[in-house]
Structures are given as structure tokens and as C-alpha cells.
Amino acid sequence: MSDGEHPEPSEAETGRRASGQPVPPEAMAGIWPEPEHRLSPLTMVTAPLSYLRNFILPIGVAVVAGSFNPWVLGSAAVAITGMLVTGFITWRTFRYQVGTERLEIRKGLVNRSRRSIPLERIRGVDVTSHLLHRMLGLAVVNVEAAAGGGEKEEGKLDAVTAAEAERLRRVLLHRRAVLRGDASDTAAEAVLAPTDEARETAKMRAEAPDSAVYFTMPRSWYLYAVLSLGYLLTPFVALATLLGFTAQIIGDIGPRTEVGDALYTVYLWLEGIGRSALAMAAGAVLAVLVLLMPLFAVVSYTIAYWAFTLRRSGESLVAERGLFTRQSVTLEHRRIRGHELLDNPLERLCGAVRLRAIVTGLGESATRTVLLPAGPRTRVMGVVEQALTPFGGSLIRHPRAALARRLIRAVSPFFAAAVAAAAFGLYWPAALLAIVALAAVPLGVDRYRALGHGYDGRQVSVRSGSLRREQAVVQDAAVIGWTWSQTLLQRRAGLADLKLAVGAGDGGYTAIDAGFGESVSFAESVTPDMVRPFLLRPGPAEESVEARGR
Amino acid sequence: MALGAVVLAAVLCAAAWGVTAGDWGWRPEPVRRFAWWVPAVYGIYAVVRIGVAPSWRYRVHRWEVTADVIYTRVGWVSRQWQLVPVSRVQTVDHKQGWLERLFRVATLKVQTASHAGSSTIEGLDAEEARRISEELAVRAAELRDDAT
Structure with missing residues (x-):
């Protein structure tokens, strides 16, 4: 466990060339199997500590x-x-090796396990480090790869030094790119050069044209936490967790032990004070919590989004954030199919918007696709312009009939409930429900105003929602299918929901209550080859797919 | 399906009878008065569902597989049109339940990278389904477009 057993990456480059590559040899220049590495010796401390945290x-x-x-x-x-x-045994037995074609991870003393991840299949390399790791200069590397049958496989290196984590990220992504034959060669010299000086200069050369910082979070942006309902509710979530935790501990202790007896005495004492006093105390605590809501929101938001940066590194976007746990997510441009702009009514009022990426292969992991936290719209659009492709077209409004449908959808449940309550003679609830139904009118109108879809020649955009308005912008080549669905009432009104299937993000984005004929010609303009064969006559919008089916 | 509807109707009738016949003080008057409406409405729904819907569905359902695109139309009251390009097809499943085997029909399921872009064709002639699934698999491999 001395330092000598933890070889430096540079000193042991063996120079052994792998033979029998399907990849052209010139592309493989400078790519040799690396020697085996161990995790940082400090993991002997961190692993038991992070494990103990739950049991302490x-x-x-x-x-x-x-x-x-x-x-x-x-x-x-x-x-x-x-x-x-x-912890010691894990450190002694855990080895990883970056080969020419695969990443090998070996561990275990008695039950040996050996995981081998083909570099070609790597989807992403994420680097995270929580507080303890950061104090010791460590980081956890998560290698995510596609396994056979569309499943996921993960290799976790918990933990290596921060420098090593950054090096691994670059090496793995570069070697993967070379194996796939889409390498941009300058990137790799940085990490593969034999001496430190050479590596330094190569790194400078590689990074100069190859990376750019698009965004670092200004101080004032932390205040946008106040607009997010999720963060406003944090004190209550924390309270609930605390209560649950206390209840569990009290449950664990049981009534027989001395601590249990002490608690019981406290309980008796509290009961002695009287219930009304207790209720008043609870009310006061609640009021304080409500008053503190904005403060808590800003604090927890700051912890989550501290020093948010978005930068380009080679062919990827890297988003980093977090005060205690620093999280860095790498999204390759090759896998990004578009972006989403999200806002809620409060944020709309202040002109703020959030940005998320639509990425293939990440599933529904919403937190990992965050490209920008809530911020002023103009600034966010500026970043979109630099880092992605902004949507240049305008959105087509949906027909007026959609307004009626949105209104009925928003109001009718509460209205029906109010009528039912009145019929049963429950006038108070009925009045309350009627007020809610009235309040739903602007909601319905706003939902209608949010509806829209458009195409600017390269990207398709679809917008809907009010309490969580969502505008998705997707490359036209990423649209892998169209679905129109129409209920009886929509048929009467000449409307249909048009869903565009995308093999990324949520899997599909729906233009709600679009004009049926208009939506067909819209789909035709985006993917003519897919839609045109099913139109009865090419040309006028009214010729719908329906006609062919009859 | 018919069996399930009969059982559910019976359960609902029993519940309605229980509510009206028992002598409980706490139930409000309207509940007793309208108790029999629930099974009645369900009965009408079930009759429509079993007697009318299948033939209606049969009239609506269409499918067409061209060289590049799979087109389906399903539904009865609500309708759904779907276009899936063959080049983006990832898997083609050909399935036959025991009832389907009895009637010599089969279900074809075409899946793409998006769950929203997956298409199901039910009640195909078994032979034809097999032929189509094989053709589709070959075609999809030829046209393969990895850009998901």
C-alpha cells in the first residue's frame, strides 16, 4: 500500500502496439494499452466513511x-x-486498465469479478465528487455504456484523484472516437504525450481551439430559486424527512431503554403544558417556515447549482455544478438531438426560462440533461445560439377550436364537482369548487396560448403547457415517426394531437389540438418522404392520410 | 373480455343490491336512489363494447407497409394514425396468443428507438404476418439508419 504500487500513468507507457486492429493503423498511432491502475489510496478512508455515514x-x-x-x-x-x-481489501484488489479496445475493471478477493466495457460502446463519462472527496482531492468516475439489447452497463471508479478523473474522461472519449473512426486527432496528444512538458504543451494546443466556456453562473441568478415551486417547498420536505427520521429512531430505541424512558418523560411534560400551547407552537413553527421559504429556496438552490458552468470540450458539452457535491456531466454533440425551454407562470412573469438538452441514450434522467438553470430569456437564448442551434422559425398557432377544448378541459372537472356537491346539498364545498373552476379559466386560456408548432427548415419545434410550459426543439432528422390521434370531439372540431416520435429525451413531443389538415401538411413539410405516399393527392392541405385509408 | 364483463356486471349488481337492500342509517338518500344506475350504465357500455366495437374497429383499422414506411390506423371512437419509417425500425416482433392461434391470426409489433414510435398491428392473417415480419426485418437491416 505504499505509493510505489500506484504507478504514474506516464512512467509505464509500454509502447506495446496492439495487433489485428480493424481500425487503420495511422488512426491508432499513440494508442497503447495503459498499465493497470489502482484507485487512490485515500479510498481506504473514504469508502468506509461514506458507508458508515448511514450507520453512524x-x-x-x-x-x-x-x-x-x-x-x-x-x-x-x-x-x-x-x-x-x-476498505483496505477493496483498494488492494480493485484494478482498472484502459486497453486499446476495452476498459477492464477487476475487483474482489474471494469472488473475483471482471468487467470489460468495450470502449466503442461508451455513452458518457461523468465525474462527480461529494464533499469528503473534494476535501481529499478525489472524484468518482462513472462510465456509462450501452450493453446488448438496449440495456445499460456502468463502470464505477470510486474514487480516483481529480486529475486522473479528468485524464480518464479525455482518454476514454478519445479512444472511443478513434475506434469509431470519427476522431479529431489533436485532442488525444494532450493525454498521451510521454513527458510532462510535452503533455502540457500538447494540452494547450489541443484546448485552444477545442474548448470554450459558454456560461458561468452570475450571482444574481441564484435568486431565481424563488420562482421554482420545487425549491420553495424544501423546508417542508426537510421537515418531513426530519420527522420521519426522528420517528424511526424513536421506534428503534423502544420503550424499555433509558433513552426511551427519557423521551417518554419529555412527552409527559409536553402533555402537561397542554394541547393548546402545543398547537400554538406548531402553528408558529409553520408560520416561520412559510416566511423562511424563499430563504431556504435560495440556499438549497445555491447548494445545487453553485458555480454552474457550461463549456465545450472537444466534441462534447460539459455542465458542472454543485457546492458540496460537484457534478460534471458530459453530453456529446453527436448525441444531442435538440433542446427544451421550460418555464412556469412565475418564471414567465419575470422573463426567465430554463434550458435542457434532448439527448439519446440518457433515458428520463432529467437532472443530468440540465444545460442552464433558470435565467433571463435573452441570455439563455444567447447561450443556445453559441452552444446549440436556435429555432429560427415561428410557431403556428392552433385553431380557435382548441381554445374551447382547453377551457373545457381546465374548467369542467371542477365545475362538475361543484354541481355534484350542490346537488348533494353541500353548499360550502360547492362554492369553493366554483371559485376554483373560475380560477381555471385563465389557466385554460394560457394553455391555449402556449400551444404551437413550427418548422424552420432544420428543426421542428412544439410547445404546450402552462404550469410547466415546455418548448421542445428537435432536429428534423431525429423525427422517427408521426402519430395523429383524434377523439370523437376532436374530429367534430377538425383537430388532432400530433405526436412526433424522437429516439431521445422523453421519446415523443405532442402538438396538442393542432388543425388536422394543417398538421398533415406540416408533417409533410418536415419529412416529405415519409408522409407524401399516404396523401391521396399531393398538394392541398385538406388531403389527409385519412382519405387513403378508406 | 365478455366473461370479464359478465363478472363485473354481476359484482356491480350485488353492490347495488347491498346498498339498497341493507338497512344502514348512514347512507345519504341520493345514493340509494341512484344505486342501480351504476350497473345499468355499465351493462349498456359492456353491450356496446362487445357487440358493436369489434366490427366498428374492423371497419376503421387499416395498415399498409410500403417500401419505406409502415402506416397503421386504429381505434373506433377515437382514431390514431401512425407513420413509422422502416429505416428506423429496431425490432419486429411476431406474436400469437392461444386465442389468436385458434383463429389463425397474429399480432405484429414494430419497435423503434422511441416508445412513441412503436406500432402494433393486430389481427393479421398468420401467414401474412410472418411474411411481413421477415420482409420488414430484411428491409430494416438494409435501410438501417443509426441516427435514431
Whole structure:
């Protein structure tokens, strides 16, 4: 476990060339299998600690509640020693090696496991480090790869030094690119050059034209937390967690132990004060929490989005954020199919908008596709212009008939409930529901105003929603199918929902209540080859796919 | 489906009878008065569903597989049109349940990278379904476009 056993990457480049490559040899120049690496020795400390974090409270409580009974103390000591030994063994047995074609991860003393991830299949390399890791200069590397049958496979290196993590990210992505034959060669010299100086200069050369910082978060943006309902509710979530945690601990302790008795005494004392006082205290706490909501929101938002940066690194976008846990997500341009602009009514009022990427192969992991937190629209659009392709066209409004439908959709449930309540003679709830139904009128109008779809020759855009308005912008080549659906009522009104299937992001984006004929010619303009064969006569918009089916 | 409808109708009737016949003080008057409406409405719905819907569906359902695109139309009251390009097809499933085998029909399921772009054709002639699924698989491999 001395440092000598942790070889530096540069000193042991063997120079052994792999033979029998399907890739042209000149592309493989400078790519050799690396020697085996170990995780950072510091993981012997971090792994048991992060594992212990979940148990430290129960163990502490057990030790105290057992009044320092030697048996309890002994078993706690054994548990802790066991974890330290496990940490040591894990470090000793864990090896990883970046080969020419695959990443090998070996671990285990008794049950040996060996995972081999083909570099070609790597989808992304994410680097995260939480507080403890950052204090020790470590980072966790997550290698995500596509396994057979559309499944996912992950290789986790927990943890290596931060520099090594950054190096791994570049090496893995570069080698993958070379294997796929779409390498941009300058990028790799940086990490593969033999000496430190050469590496430094190569790095400068590679990075100069190859990376750019699109965005770093200004201080004022943290205040946008106040506009996000999710963050406003944090104090209540925290309270609920705290209550649940206390209840669990009290449940764990049980009534027989001394601590349990003490708690019971406290409870009796509280009961003695009187219920009304208790209720008042609870009310006061609630009021304070409500007043503190904006403060809590800003604090937790700041923790999550601290120093958010968006930059380009080679052929990828890298988004980094977080105060304690620093998270860095790499999204390749090759996998980005478009972007989404999101806002809620509050954010609309302040002209703020959020930006997310539509990426293939990431599934529905919403937090990882965040490209920008809420910010002023003009600034966000500026970043879109630099980093992605903005939508240049305008959105087609949906027919007036859609307004009636949105209104009925928004109002009718509450209206029906109000009528039902009135019929049963429950006048108070009926009045309340009627007020809610009235309040839903502007909601319906706003939902109608949000509706729209458009095509600017390169990208398709679809917008809908009010409480969470969402405008998706997708490259036309990424549209892999169209679905029109029409209910009886929509048929009467000549409307239809048009869903464009995309093999990325949520999988599909719907233009709600678009004019049926108009939506068909819209689809035709985007993908003529796909739609035209099914039109009865090419040309006028009214000739719909329906005609052919009859 | 018919069996399930009969069972559910019976359960609903029993519930309605239980509500009206029992002598419980707490149920409000309207509940007792309208209790029998629930099974009645469900009965009408079930009759329509079993008696009318299938033939209606049969009239609506269309499918067409051209060289490049799979087109389907399904539904009865609400309708759905779907276009899926063959070049983006990832898997073609050909399935036959026991009832389907009895009637010599089959279901064809075409999947793409997006769950929204997956198409199902039900009630195809079994032989034809097999032929189409094989053709589609070959065609999809030829036209393969990895850009999802």
C-alpha cells in the first residue's frame, strides 16, 4: 500500500502496439494499452466513511442506549474494524486498465469479478465528487455504456484523484472516437504525450481551439430559486424527512431503554403544558417556515447549482455544478438531438426560462440533461445560439377550436364537482369548487396560448403547457415517426394531437389540438418522404392520410 | 373480455343490491336512489363494447407497409394514425396468443428507438404476418439508419 504500487500513468507507457486492429493503423498511432491502475489510496478512508455515514447514528444510539455495555461496544468496534479492513481489501484488489479496445475493471478477493466495457460502446463519462472527496482531492468516475439489447452497463471508479478523473474522461472519449473512426486527432496528444512538458504543451494546443466556456453562473441568478415551486417547498420536505427520521429512531430505541424512558418523560411534560400551547407552537413553527421559504429556496438552490458552468470540450458539452457535491456531466454533440425551454407562470412573469438538452441514450434522467438553470430569456437564448442551434422559425398557432377544448378541459372537472356537491346539498364545498373552476379559466386560456408548432427548415419545434410550459426543439432528422390521434370531439372540431416520435429525451413531443389538415401538411413539410405516399393527392392541405385509408 | 364483463356486471349488481337492500342509517338518500344506475350504465357500455366495437374497429383499422414506411390506423371512437419509417425500425416482433392461434391470426409489433414510435398491428392473417415480419426485418437491416 505504499505509493510505489500506484504507478504514474506516464512512467509505464509500454509502447506495446496492439495487433489485428480493424481500425487503420495511422488512426491508432499513440494508442497503447495503459498499465493497470489502482484507485487512490485515500479510498481506504473514504469508502468506509461514506458507508458508515448511514450507520453512524444507529451505532451511536446503540452505544449510548446500551449504557456502554461492553458487548455493544465490542460489536460496534468489530463492525468498524470490519469496514476498515473491507476498505483496505477493496483498494488492494480493485484494478482498472484502459486497453486499446476495452476498459477492464477487476475487483474482489474471494469472488473475483471482471468487467470489460468495450470502449466503442461508451455513452458518457461523468465525474462527480461529494464533499469528503473534494476535501481529499478525489472524484468518482462513472462510465456509462450501452450493453446488448438496449440495456445499460456502468463502470464505477470510486474514487480516483481529480486529475486522473479528468485524464480518464479525455482518454476514454478519445479512444472511443478513434475506434469509431470519427476522431479529431489533436485532442488525444494532450493525454498521451510521454513527458510532462510535452503533455502540457500538447494540452494547450489541443484546448485552444477545442474548448470554450459558454456560461458561468452570475450571482444574481441564484435568486431565481424563488420562482421554482420545487425549491420553495424544501423546508417542508426537510421537515418531513426530519420527522420521519426522528420517528424511526424513536421506534428503534423502544420503550424499555433509558433513552426511551427519557423521551417518554419529555412527552409527559409536553402533555402537561397542554394541547393548546402545543398547537400554538406548531402553528408558529409553520408560520416561520412559510416566511423562511424563499430563504431556504435560495440556499438549497445555491447548494445545487453553485458555480454552474457550461463549456465545450472537444466534441462534447460539459455542465458542472454543485457546492458540496460537484457534478460534471458530459453530453456529446453527436448525441444531442435538440433542446427544451421550460418555464412556469412565475418564471414567465419575470422573463426567465430554463434550458435542457434532448439527448439519446440518457433515458428520463432529467437532472443530468440540465444545460442552464433558470435565467433571463435573452441570455439563455444567447447561450443556445453559441452552444446549440436556435429555432429560427415561428410557431403556428392552433385553431380557435382548441381554445374551447382547453377551457373545457381546465374548467369542467371542477365545475362538475361543484354541481355534484350542490346537488348533494353541500353548499360550502360547492362554492369553493366554483371559485376554483373560475380560477381555471385563465389557466385554460394560457394553455391555449402556449400551444404551437413550427418548422424552420432544420428543426421542428412544439410547445404546450402552462404550469410547466415546455418548448421542445428537435432536429428534423431525429423525427422517427408521426402519430395523429383524434377523439370523437376532436374530429367534430377538425383537430388532432400530433405526436412526433424522437429516439431521445422523453421519446415523443405532442402538438396538442393542432388543425388536422394543417398538421398533415406540416408533417409533410418536415419529412416529405415519409408522409407524401399516404396523401391521396399531393398538394392541398385538406388531403389527409385519412382519405387513403378508406 | 365478455366473461370479464359478465363478472363485473354481476359484482356491480350485488353492490347495488347491498346498498339498497341493507338497512344502514348512514347512507345519504341520493345514493340509494341512484344505486342501480351504476350497473345499468355499465351493462349498456359492456353491450356496446362487445357487440358493436369489434366490427366498428374492423371497419376503421387499416395498415399498409410500403417500401419505406409502415402506416397503421386504429381505434373506433377515437382514431390514431401512425407513420413509422422502416429505416428506423429496431425490432419486429411476431406474436400469437392461444386465442389468436385458434383463429389463425397474429399480432405484429414494430419497435423503434422511441416508445412513441412503436406500432402494433393486430389481427393479421398468420401467414401474412410472418411474411411481413421477415420482409420488414430484411428491409430494416438494409435501410438501417443509426441516427435514431
